[in-house]
Each structure stands twice: as structure tokens, then as C-alpha cells.
Amino acid sequence: MAEVRQSGGRVVVVDGSCGLExxxxxxEGHFADVLAHGPVATSQSERRQLLRYANRAFVVQYQTFLTRSWARALGDTSDVVLPFSCECAREGCEEQIDLAVADFPAPPDGTSPPLLASGHGIYETLAS
Structure with a gap:
């Protein structure tokens, strides 16, 4: 934390003394400008793409981490189970799917099936 502060970075301490809100x-305040100018999903299809991008980022991080010789003792991608975001892309969906990294749908992401929570499907709506 000291290194972040010395570099001029902002630190938000999460120690239970403040509520989630x-x-x-x-x-949100710190990232307001970035969020205002960042990618904005205007349809369920675009939200689904952003969710896949975020899920894929976790897969790549763990795949890269587990290539280190000292990390191999932890197992491989079939041993690491993560909570991935449901890719139904319905507004307000916060469901997560526990899945081994090795079982995440293979690329290319544009043609691999979406990762869906139980009972969720792909429904495009006019007001997405």
C-alpha cells in the first residue's frame, strides 16, 4: 500500500470499517472519468461481449499464473475453480457459475457458447 501511495496512486481501504455502499x-468516484469514456454496452449482445471479455481475462490470468514453476504445485487449470459471471446479459443479473478454468468455453469467443447460470438463457429484448 505504501508503494501505491508513493507512486501517487489512490488507496481504498476495505477493512470492514465502512459499508459496501x-x-x-x-x-466509482475514482473511476468516473474512465467509466464515462470507456466502452458502453447498449444492447444485450454488447453486454454479453463485455461479460465474456471479463470472464476470459480471469482465464488468461490463471493460465499465465500456473505456467510459473513455483505455481505448478497448486495444480493446473482443471484444479482451479472460479466464480464466473453469467453471460445471459440480462440487466441486473449477478449470477455466478463456479467452473474450473480448464472448463471455460474455448475461443474464439464469438462462436463459443455463452456461460449461463442454471435457468438462464439468451433472450434479446427490444429494451435492452
């Missing part, structure tokens, strides 16, 4: 407010 306060932490979210701090993070």
Missing part, C-alpha cells in the same frame, strides 16, 4: 462510491 461507501466502498462502491469511492471506487
Amino acid at each position: 461507501h466502498v462502491v462510491s469511492e471506487v
Whole structure:
């Protein structure tokens, strides 16, 4: 944390002394400009693409981590189970799917099936 502060970075301490709403407010305030100019999903299809991008980022991080010789003792991608976001892309969906990294749908992401929570499907709506 000291290195972050010395570099001019902002630190939000999450130690239970503040509620979740306060932490979210701090993070949103810090990233407000980036969020305002960042990618914005205007349809369920675009939201699904962003969810896949985020899920894929976790897969790549763990695949890369597990290539280190000292990390191999932890197992491989079939041993690491992560909570992935449901890719139904319905507004308000916060479901997660526990899945081994090795079982995440293979690329290319544009043609691999979406990762869906139980009972969720792909429904395009006019008001997405």
C-alpha cells in the first residue's frame, strides 16, 4: 500500500470499517472519468461481449499464473475453480457459475457458447 501511495496512486481501504455502499462510491468516484469514456454496452449482445471479455481475462490470468514453476504445485487449470459471471446479459443479473478454468468455453469467443447460470438463457429484448 505504501508503494501505491508513493507512486501517487489512490488507496481504498476495505477493512470492514465502512459499508459496501461507501466502498462502491469511492471506487466509482475514482473511476468516473474512465467509466464515462470507456466502452458502453447498449444492447444485450454488447453486454454479453463485455461479460465474456471479463470472464476470459480471469482465464488468461490463471493460465499465465500456473505456467510459473513455483505455481505448478497448486495444480493446473482443471484444479482451479472460479466464480464466473453469467453471460445471459440480462440487466441486473449477478449470477455466478463456479467452473474450473480448464472448463471455460474455448475461443474464439464469438462462436463459443455463452456461460449461463442454471435457468438462464439468451433472450434479446427490444429494451435492452
